[in-house]
Amino acid sequence: MIRIFYFSGTGHSRAVADYFADSLKAEIFDIEQDITVNGAESEISVIVFPVYCGNIPKPVKSVLQKINSKYFVLIATYGRISTGNVLWESSKLVKGKVIAAAYVPTGHTYLDEPAEFDSEILKSVLKQIEHPKEVVLKKERKGILPxxxxxxxxxxxxxxxxxxxxxxxxxxxxxxxxxxxxxxxxxxxxxxxxxxxxxxxxxxxxxxxxxxxxxxxxxxxxxxxxxxxxxxxxxx
Ligand SMILES: Cc1cc2nc3c(=O)[nH]c(=O)nc-3n(C[C@H](O)[C@H](O)[C@H](O)COP(=O)(O)O)c2cc1C
Missing domain, CATH: 3.30.70.3270 (Alpha-Beta Plaits)
Structure with a gap:
């Protein structure tokens, strides 16, 4: 079973999570409000969340380790300024194999930009979900600011x-x-x-x-x- 989990302040990550839910005909859950579902094991969990100040948002960090899943897909939206190293960092937190990951540029929360994104970026992720295979993410240079x-x-x-x-x-x-x-x-x-x-x-x-x-x-x-x-x- 595939489940989509998301955290979203202003809807950008939710739009990406909805795209996965539609494409994969999967159930979608708010990462902290529906935490009880995490007790049930999924085959694949897709987790969508924004980059905050080059870091994983606090509510996401505390939940990542609690999701039970065999495979994970990690998707980080960001306001086209910086991504930090959040995909690599979240890959170290989850208890399962990471099979795909991507940064998705969107509007910035503080510029009140519409929740639009280019779904082309996610086509290869959907393919990777079809044939799950563990991948190793590269540790990016994070800089000092985060x-x-x-x-x-x-x-x-x-x-x-x-x-x-x-x-x-x-x-x-x-x-x-x-x-x-x-x-x-x-x-x-x-x-x-x-x-x-x-x-x-x-x-x-x-x-x-x-x-x-x-x-x-x-x-x-x-x-x-x-x-x-x-x-x-x-x-x-
Ligand atoms: C507290 C905060 C910190 C942010 N930090 C970054 C950042 O470091 N780099 C970046 O490119 N965008 C940053 N953004 C923008 C968000 O990552 C981006 O707009 C994201 O898509 C918002 O998703 P959401 O609407 O689902 O919350 C930040 C937004 C907030 C609210």
């Missing part, structure tokens, strides 16, 4: 503020993967995934960015991963 207080940097760069439109419906609390928001106010566990703002039915959470981050995003130098992991995964 190591420097990634969560603190996000918190300083992005502010989430409750406005008067808030009716305390608690949708933000229910959707927060970190249990970091209460009455529309975030605490220091917040990872700035923006799932709260995205799921607020009244649009009552205002997100603002500090000028340095705005400038960094505006001048973003597109970095499309060279997909060497896919190449590796095919044994090239």
């Amino acid at each position: 190591h420097i207080f990634p969560n603190l940097r996000s918190r300083l760069g992005v502010k989430i503020r409750r406005t008067n439109d808030c009716i305390k419906c608690t949708m933000c609390e229910k959707n927060c993967p970190m249990q970091a928001i209460s009455d529309g106010n975030t605490d220091k566990k917040c990872i700035r995934c923006l799932r709260c703002a995205k799921n607020c039915p009244r649009n009552a959470l205002k997100v603002s960015y500090n000028p340095l981050l705005k400038k960094y995003l505006k001048n973003r130098v597109f970095q499309d991963a060279n997909q060497s992991d896919i190449a590796n995964a095919q044994g090239n």
